[in-house]
Amino acid sequence: MRSEETKKPGAASRRKFLTTAAATAGAATMVGAPFIRTAAAATTTWKVQTSWPAGVGLATFKAWCNTIKEKTGGELEFKPYAAKEIVGDFELLDGVKNGVLEAMNSFTLYWAGKIPATAFLSSYLMGLRYPHEWDVFFYSKGGLQAARDLFAKQGLYYVNRIHHGPNIIHSKKPIRTIEDFKGLKLRVPGGMIAEGFAAIGARTTLLPGGEVFSALEKGTVDAADYTGPAVNWDLGFQQVTKYIWTGPAGLESIYQPVDLMDFVVRMEVWKKLSKKTQEWLDDEIQVYSNIHHAAIQKADMEAWGKFAKAGTTVTRLPAEDLPKFQRVAVPIWYKWANKDADAARIFKLQLEVMESPTFGYVTPDMTRGLKLIA
Numbered sequence: 589m590r591s592e593e594t595k596k597p598g599a600a601s602r603r604k605f606l607t608t609a610a611a612t613a614g615a616a617t618m619v620g621a622p623f624i625r626t627a628a629a630a631t632t633t634w635k636v637q638t639s640w641p642a643g644v645g646l647a648t649f650k651a652w653c654n655t656i657k658e659k660t661g662g663e664l665e666f667k668p669y670a671a672k673e674i675v676g677d678f679e680l681l682d683g684v685k686n687g688v689l690e691a692m693n694s695f696t697l698y699w700a701g702k703i704p705a706t707a708f709l710s711s712y713l714m715g716l717r718y719p720h721e722w723d724v725f726f727y728s729k730g731g732l733q734a735a736r737d738l739f740a741k742q743g744l745y746y747v748n749r750i751h752h753g754p755n756i757i758h759s760k761k762p763i764r765t766i767e768d769f770k771g772l773k774l775r776v777p778g779g780m781i782a783e784g785f786a787a788i789g790a791r792t793t794l795l796p797g798g799e800v801f802s803a804l805e806k807g808t809v810d811a812a813d814y815t816g817p818a819v820n821w822d823l824g825f826q827q828v829t830k831y832i833w834t835g836p837a838g839l840e841s842i843y844q845p846v847d848l849m850d851f852v853v854r855m856e857v858w859k860k861l862s863k864k865t866q867e868w869l870d871d872e873i874q875v876y877s878n879i880h881h882a883a884i885q886k887a888d889m890e891a892w893g894k895f896a897k898a899g900t901t902v903t904r905l906p907a908e909d910l911p912k913f914q915r916v917a918v919p920i921w922y923k924w925a926n927k928d929a930d931a932a933r934i935f936k937l938q939l940e941v942m943e944s945p946t947f948g949y950v951t952p953d954m955t956r957g958l959k960l961i962a
Contacts, residue, residue, distance in 0.1 A: 631657065633665045634690035634857070637680060639698070639849065641671040641798040643822030644887040645752075645815070645880075649693060652876050659872070664865065666691075677796035684854050685743055691853040693750065697844075698796075700779030704927035705738050708934045709749070710848040712924075713784035714910075714917040714949070716938060717845045719751050719881070721947060729937040735850075738930050745858040748873040750849040751881035753888060754841035758804065758820060758829040759811035762901065766909045775800055775812035780920050781843050787916045804828040815847065817895060818887030826898040836907040843913075851876075914954065922958045932960045 636653060640646035653668035675683035680692045681699055700707035708715075709731075716722050725731040726749055739746040763769065770789030776782045782792045795803055795812075803809045805828045814820055817832070835842040851873045858866065895902070925935035942950040 629663065631662050631665050632860075633667060634853075635669065635674065635688075636666045636691045636693060637669040637671070637674050637683065637689050638693040639671050639677055639680070639695045639797065640693075640819070641823070643819035644883055645819050646670050648880050648883045652879060656872075660865070660868070664861075664869075671796070671798050677798060681742070681744075684852060687854065689854075690857045691851065693849055693851055695752075695777065695797075696749075696848055696850045697777050697779055697781070700924075703738065703742070703930075704924060705930035705934050707779040707924050708931060708938060709735055709738075709850070711755075711841070711844040711846045712780040712917075713843045713920065714914050715921070716941065716947075717839060717949070719846050721941065722749070722751075722846055722848065724941055724946075725938050729941060731934065731937055734930075734934050734937065738934070739852060740855065741930075743855050745853045745855050747851045747853060747858075747870060748877070750851060750873065750877040752847045752849050753816045753881065753884045754834075755813050755815055755844035755847050756817065756820070756841060757811050757813050757833040758825045759831045759833055760804070760807075760829050761810060762831050762903055763811070763833040764903050765906060766912050773808070773810040775803060775809045775814070777813065777844075780917075780924050781813070783920050783923075784843060784913070784917055787920065788913075801825065801828065813844070816884060816888040817891035818884065821891045821894050826895055826900055830900060832895065832900055832902045833905070834902065835905050836910065837904065839910075842905065842910065849880075918950075918954050919958065922955075922960065926961045929961065936960060 638646065638649045640649055650668045650670075653666035657665040669689075671677050675688055677694075678698060680689070680694050681702065683689045684692050695710065696706050697710040698706075711717075716725065726735075732746075732748065735746045735749070757763065757774070759772075761768075761772075763772070766788055769785060772790045774785055774790040774792050775795045776785055776790075776792050778794045782794065786792050793803075793809060795809075797814055800812045800814050801823050804812055804825065811829070811833070812825075814823075814825075820826075834840050835845075839845065841847075861869070892902075921935065921939075925932045939950065939955075941947060
């Protein structure tokens with residue numbers, strides 16, 4: 589899906605073919621229509637680092653990167669790197685800006701401390717809940733252009749969002765109700781999510797994904813949020829925790845149900861690409877998002893049985909606790925939205941989605957007395 593109307597007759601059919609091929613081929617083969625190179629030239633090579641430290645996420649990312657040279661007829665090549673291979677996970681943004689990397693595949697929420705509006709470019713406590721709802725924001729409400737405008741201020745080009753999946757919490761002790769978070773030493777990714785859990789009594793700490801296992805092992809934290817069951821199994825969380833906490837049935841995560849990633853390029857590097865290659869890469873990120881999301885979901889469903897065999901107990905939040913989280917969440921939304929004009933602009937677009945009868949998450953009584961700066 590593109591953020592604007594297709595201008596060239598061949599683009600829609602190419603995009604349809606790419607999406608179909610990706611869905612049927614799977615992450616291992618990464619089949620897609622080749623880019624038609626117009627003239628012989630030296631290969632442009634980009635160093636691209638992901639936030640994935642291991643598991644199906646990293647494997648899928650590397651497999652996809654290794655298809656780019658062939659797809660572009662040798663015009664463009666991606667050299668993939670795992671989390672922390674070149675720069676630290678929380679240094680990715682600066683690594684791309686400063687020329688250490690050409691591009692990054694990060695969890696967008698990581699930049700909320702530096703760029704408050706990015707807190708609204710991935711899931712947050714009790715916000716948009718499913719991938720298609722995020723696509724309404726990105727492609728029907730102007731969210732993609734808003735994200736590009738935001739990153740352009742950093743000298744970066746936000747190519748597109750990449751769907752991931754729900755995050756879960758691994759814990760050394762059972763969590764059955766909202767009250768069980770009181771005093772819990774909890775790793776979270778920061779931003780509104782950290783403030784939300786702190787508001788219900790958790791003692792939150794910010795750590796990159798690659799440090800979660802050791803923090804759980806050493807007892808630095810009692811519990812940790814991180815991605816879904818497949819990657820967390822590969823990282824060995826079952827060795828250092830006995831419990832998994834999720835949302836109620838039908839809503840696996842109440843705080844990060846769609847842990848969005850992105851593909852971001854240094855602006856000067858992006859501008860060196862031809863218009864044709866830019867359009868192709870925009871489409872290709874959509875294809876990769878489909879492949880990535882499907883690979884994660886398949887692996888996650890298979891991983892639940894592994895945790896069960898390992899003796900891990902899964903507890904779900906009672907549905908009656910959801911309104912308690914909602915009451916905590918809404919004032920935090922507004923606090924973050926009012927950090928700057930960019931955050932307010934992006935949140936307003938999402939609020940319009942959530943207030944629409946199409947979704948209906950937010951009713952007037954929830955926001956009474958709360959205002960945006962813009």
